[in-house]
Amino acid sequence: MKESYIAAKERWARKMAGAAKPEGRSTDRLPPGQHVVDNFPVLDLGVQPEVPTESWTLRIHGQVENPVTLNWNVFRALPVFEDTSDFHCVTTWSQYDMRWEGVAFFTLADLVRPKASATHVFFRAHDGYTTNNRLDAMLDDDVLIAHSWKGQPLSREHGGPARVVVPKLYAWKGAKWVKELIFLDRDILGFWELRGYSNTADPWRDDRFA
Numbered sequence: 001m002k003e004s005y006i007a008a009k010e011r012w013a014r015k016m017a018g019a020a021k022p023e024g025r026s027t028d029r030l031p032p033g034q035h036v037v038d039n040f041p042v043l044d045l046g047v048q049p050e051v052p053t054e055s056w057t058l059r060i061h062g063q064v065e066n067p068v069t070l071n072w073n074v075f076r077a078l079p080v081f082e083d084t085s086d087f088h089c090v091t092t093w094s095q096y097d098m099r100w101e102g103v104a105f106f107t108l109a110d111l112v113r114p115k116a117s118a119t120h121v122f123f124r125a126h127d128g129y130t131t132n133n134r135l136d137a138m139l140d141d142d143v144l145i146a147h148s149w150k151g152q153p154l155s156r157e158h159g160g161p162a163r164v165v166v167p168k169l170y171a172w173k174g175a176k177w178v179k180e181l182i183f184l185d186r187d188i189l190g191f192w193e194l195r196g197y198s199n200t201a202d203p204w205r206d207d208r209f210a
């Protein structure tokens with residue numbers, strides 16, 4: 001990771017934390033403070049790991065009855081979920097109508113069977129990035145582990161072979177190059193959540209910084 005880049009982004013997060021927030025949750029398609037783009041910017045920590053599908057695995061464990069490690073062929077044999085959603089980045093760009101294909105999070109949850117104690121999910125990626133979400137947010141009907149975008153295999157720069165997409169939260173809540181999902185009975189903060197970003201990350205509340 002590029003330390004200077006991370007330090008600069010932390011300074012920016014601290015400065016922006018002073019900005020006023022709206023009272024309620026907006027119902028507009030475009031969340032407050034966002035603008036629509038039609039390109040797909042790339043954001044990372046200065047590394048874009050190369051992960052061949054031959055050696056790709058997704059380990060899902062923690063507070064579950066049936067921990068698994070899926071290889072690429074097994075992952076791709078799971079039911080395909082296709083969904084179109086809007087994508088909101090905390091750096092103020094949004095792109096509408098992102099068409100993703102992959103495996104629905106609820107398909108993976110059905111496979112591993114979360115214990116009653118599971119309340120949160122923690123994510124690890126191949127570049128060292130981590131993030132965390134509440135389990136109920138992950139069980140929304142538009143959440144998936146995507147392997148394709150607009151009909152093409154997800155490119156390396158956008159997190160291929162597979163990335164997490166949680167459309168109703170700011171995009172940092174979805175790990176690119178995802179390799180591990182850990183179901184937890186408590187919340188553990190991820191990379192940006194430890195560095196001043198909001199843990200709840202609701203775009204319609206302008207909920208950017210803690």
Ligand SMILES: Nc1nc2c(c(=O)[nH]1)N[C@H]1C(S)=C(S)[C@@H](COP(=O)(O)O)O[C@H]1N2
Nearest residue numbers: 041042043044045125129158171172175176
């Ligand atoms: N592994 C990993 N996932 C990540 C990031 C990262 O640096 N590493 N950045 C996050 C952030 S801050 C954003 S805005 C989105 C950007 O996705 P994109 O590069 O495809 O636009 O990925 C998120 N997931």
Ligand SMILES: [Mo]
Nearest residue numbers: 043089090172
């Ligand atoms: Mo971001």
